[in-house]
Amino acid sequence: MEKSFKKQKDKLSIFKNLRQRNRKNKNTREIPEDLFKKCPHCNEIQTSASYKDNVCPNCGFHLPMNAYERMDLIYDGRYKVLFTTKEAPNPLDFPGYGEKIDELKQKTKLDEAVVCSIGHIGKIKCVVCVMDNRFMMGSMGSVVGEKITKAIEFALKKKLPLIIFTTSGGARMQEGIFSLMQMAKVNGALARFKAANLLYVSYITHPTYGGVSASFAPMGDIVIGEPFAMYGFAGRRVIASTIKQKLPDDFQTTKYNMDAGFIDLIVERSKCKQTLGKILAMHQGVRHG
Numbered sequence: 001m002e003k004s005f006k007k008q009k010d011k012l013s014i015f016k017n018l019r020q021r022n023r024k025n026k027n028t029r030e031i032p033e034d035l036f037k038k039c040p041h042c043n044e045i046q047t048s049a050s051y052k053d054n055v056c057p058n059c060g061f062h063l064p065m066n067a068y069e070r071m072d073l074i075y076d077g078r079y080k081v082l083f084t085t086k087e088a089p090n091p092l093d094f095p096g097y098g099e100k101i102d103e104l105k106q107k108t109k110l111d112e113a114v115v116c117s118i119g120h121i122g123k124i125k126c127v128v129c130v131m132d133n134r135f136m137m138g139s140m141g142s143v144v145g146e147k148i149t150k151a152i153e154f155a156l157k158k159k160l161p162l163i164i165f166t167t168s169g170g171a172r173m174q175e176g177i178f179s180l181m182q183m184a185k186v187n188g189a190l191a192r193f194k195a196a197n198l199l200y201v202s203y204i205t206h207p208t209y210g211g212v213s214a215s216f217a218p219m220g221d222i223v224i225g226e227p228f229a230m231y232g233f234a235g236r237r238v239i240a241s242t243i244k245q246k247l248p249d250d251f252q253t254t255k256y257n258m259d260a261g262f263i264d265l266i267v268e269r270s271k272c273k274q275t276l277g278k279i280l281a282m283h284q285g286v287r288h289g
Helices: 002-026 067-074 097-108 141-159 177-195 236-241 254-259 271-282
Strands: 036-037 045-046 079-082 116-121 125-131 162-168 200-208 223-226
Touching: 067 116, 067 271, 079 141, 079 254, 116 141, 116 271, 125 141, 141 162, 141 177, 162 177, 177 200, 200 271, 223 254
Parallel strands: 125 162, 162 200, 200 223
Antiparallel strands: 036 045, 079 116, 116 125
């Protein structure tokens, strides 16, 4: 344990010394900030290049991906983004909320915490929604709920399968009841979608909590989880302090949820596209190539 910790400190020390030396020598190119990455699960420091699809090469922990990285990973090729918006509603006139939204739009290049799209996976056309936790931790506000609802209604109209990748910290407190209303609105659209016998795949990524986990995340005909992803309603510390009991070490992980029957499959990111292609093909009744 001590040797491993010393090894990590040595790596950091070498990296810092190189950066300081480069700052003094103006003729030397600056070492980029993201040259190394530290895994939040095993604490091992590796080069960023070794993180294929943002998966730790040491322990296999799946770090979050942004929405466009995810879509590039799963689609056969080109895809079309649906329902972009420039609106920044502030129904409660919450102080500083509009400015925060504008700042995040500039920083993330997103219009909100979800991106909806249409394209082909395994040559089968489908509608995909991908939540992005860089935008206010993927919290569900009125725009997020409206975009997902529109995507569901669009898939229903076109008779296409639907896939939603979830990641969220819960409802957006700055919008109060308007945020909570999105749970019922999305589930209402899903009820109509499922009544038409269309396929909905819910894909749980790290972390998925709050209103999303209490509404559309568990409603999939097939619920898939990524390894190590945390999935629950309230956080671990809140539950432990409420029930006054020690929780299992793997509590709220996708493995724990699968053992409890809440998740059907745990799929590594490298097999995500292949698995979705097989599921879509089976639902369509076609042979998966």
